[in-house]
Amino acid sequence: MPVGTQGTVKAVPQETLESLGVQIILGNTYHLYLRPGHEAIRRIGGLHKFISWPHALLTDSGGFQVFSLNELRKVTDDGVRFRSHLDGSSHFFTPEHSIDVQIALGADICMAFDECTEYPADRPRAEESLRLTMAWARRSLDHFHAHSHEVPWHEQEFLPPNGGVPPVPRIGGPGRPRTSTDDPSASRMQCFGIVQGGMYTDLRRQCAERLVEMDFDGYAIGGLSVGEPRELTLEMIAETLPLLPRDKPRYVMGVGYPDEIEQYARMGVDMMDCVLPTRAARHGLLFTSEGRLNIKNKQYAEDKGPPDPACDCMVCRRYSRAYLRHLMQSSEALSGTLNTIHNLAFYLGIMRRVRDALQSERAAPVLDR
């Protein structure tokens, strides 16, 4: 899932995301709450309408940014007090408030409010953090059940501002007319729980079991990719994944490098998000079939070849490394746009190949398995 922090996947128009085959993007509740504000987005008809994205959307709980962008936060059992990174104003997030904000944004999937346990965390600290996360998960889900019908798009049709029609068929999302064959949950908002527990497999297990009892619509594994060695990330995923229902989406938050997302997807992870492909692109780091490529390097100054000879994306079909380097050296806005489009195409291509491979394995006769 490409990350659309402030209601835009940085530097890429929604039309281009569609042509890349993006099915779902992520919005950051913390950022949208501060600007333009969730009530403004509610009045406009929800985040889908606001950003003109008639496909699936997921919002995080805001917790991660509250913790990572705020040195002076104050955590109590009730919630977290923090200062806006924009103007220093004071705000208080509780599980209930996070869910309220997410309902106002009206994504297809919202996330329970959790505490992302830092790394390293000793056992008492991880236990205490997990206690909060589990209590907040319960409160998030209860509040979600009581208020999720308040989404701004409930029973509405999606209409673009100028009376046009969405350029591609809807994949999911608000106001999609429900058909008899639909999963009933497809036309309502969903809420996912988040498994924490630091790097302690027994705490992870305890949390997973408790969340599954609560019966969320899907489950995320959070608190990973926070500085721990990659073997530990893998171990936590491998230990936790089997505890989560296979018939519900399983989502690993905040990962990762191309080989990581392929590995996790093959293990059974259904969803992942990361700023890496988009943020790295803006800094000139391209992911290619030949490895990582820093487009700023002088060696590409007169390189007429495409960024990735094996890539069929609109950037590789048209532009040379020399041109992309020039755009970067000249601080041109198009640099971020083209680099991001390629990196997203590369990431989405990995996921497409994994999906295809899983599909053929499934389609193969039993004897061949």
Added chain:
Amino acid sequence: MPVGTQGTVKAVPQETLESLGVQIILGNTYHLYLRPGHEAIRRIGGLHKFISWPHALLTDSGGFQVFSLNELRKVTDDGVRFRSHLDGSSHFFTPEHSIDVQIALGADICMAFDECTEYPADRPRAEESLRLTMAWARRSLDHFHAHSHEVPWHEQEFLPPNGGVPPVPRIGGPGRPRTSTDDPSASRMQCFGIVQGGMYTDLRRQCAERLVEMDFDGYAIGGLSVGEPRELTLEMIAETLPLLPRDKPRYVMGVGYPDEIEQYARMGVDMMDCVLPTRAARHGLLFTSEGRLNIKNKQYAEDKGPPDPACDCMVCRRYSRAYLRHLMQSSEALSGTLNTIHNLAFYLGIMRRVRDALQSERAAPVLDR
């Protein structure tokens, strides 16, 4: 002609320019000479290949930027010495060098090296400046005739880096195979002269007549939109235009506002360039059928309507004023992209309507004229 200063119409991919119907863009010789350097672009195969723009391109002579970006320039009869705005290094431009650089860039149209007379300029100053411009025009054209065959794309076909094909038919430009019905000049580089003369109609006339004698491929009216009142701009165009051959392109440089370009086009001006639609866009100023709109204004914070209700561009069909304002307030790169696309669509729409109107007038029976 949208301005593509550093080899990119800022924030807009070439694919989008094509879908907007852009037929020609302008590159700035001064900027491309300094970065990445004209020799690098020559080795890559010329500006068309470098930026992947298989349509028409025009380069200016570099003179305007030499004069406007350099406080410490030193002008002699031979040329201009100036310091790079990038690193302070010293450079010397002569008419011959400007043409050499433009041949290395290999646009379809290059411009004679001129001095853009400042405003206000008294009569002796305007006369002296004009003397330079006319001498430099002669030297530019002579050098062009002697060296224009050195364009990097001579007799070459245009091929994108990854073996793809240009997505839309070529409108003109390098390597287009010549057919028997073609104007022979269509498959070679062209050189335009620039009429200067300050705000003195007799000097303008003198310059126009001299340039026409020299027999350029087209003629520009320069030294306008440099701070003079608009009536003066209009007077200079009205006085100069009839002196320039109707069967060659007539180009007014550096204009203008939407109503200006419509007015000049109806007077017979064939080409215009201006950074206004693109630069204003990046600062949040949108041109619409309802007038100018500053998208930063608070009144648009929850405005669900399109930027311009009468506009059919991809931005107005999909995005709301509220969203464009949010992107601007959040300093998102997509802001510049979407605002620019709309402004270009608006400008191109004006020119399309003028062309259609002229065409129907021409098609109407003589009695109705």
